[in-house]
Amino acid sequence: xxxxxxxxxxxPVSSADEVVPLTRSIASATFTASIPHYxxxxxxxxxxxxxxxxxxxxxxxxxxxxxxxxxxxxxxxxATRMPDGRMQLENYLGxxxxxxxxxxxxxxxxx
Numbered sequence: 292x293x294x295x296x297x298x299x300x301x302x303p304v305s306s307a308d309e310v311v312p313l314t315r316s317i318a319s320a321t322f323t324a325s326i327p328h329y330x331x332x333x334x335x336x337x338x339x340x341x342x343x344x345x346x347x348x349x350x351x352x353x354x355x356x357x358x359x360x361x362x363x364x365x366x367x368x369x370a371t372r373m374p375d376g377r378m379q380l381e382n383y384l385g386x387x388x389x390x391x392x393x394x395x396x397x398x399x400x401x402x
Contacts, residue, residue: 302317317341324395337367340392340395340396341395342391349392353384353388368396
């Protein structure tokens with residue numbers, strides 16, 4: 292840390308026994324607040340499984356439909372490789388959205 296000044300807080304404690312718990316609570320609050328929260332739910336991943344991403348992600352209703360039909364990202368991948376799965380996805384998503392999903396998986400993306 293040469294050239295940088297680290298901020299060291301003054302800990303208002305009345306005994307040495309309070310130092311460790313107070314330090315832990317400060318560290319916990321500091322690190323928890325500074326870590327950004329990113330969505331990692333399956334819905335988020337599925338919304339990117341289209342050749343139109345990242346400009347146009349699949350909509351929430353399309354993602355919900357895919358989850359109901361396929362159950363998972365792996366199920367979606369398998370459905371795009373079977374005629375019955377493709378037909379069902381096209382019926383529920385519409386031709387345009389289904390085509391973008393099929394093309395995404397046709398490029399040999401493996402889940």
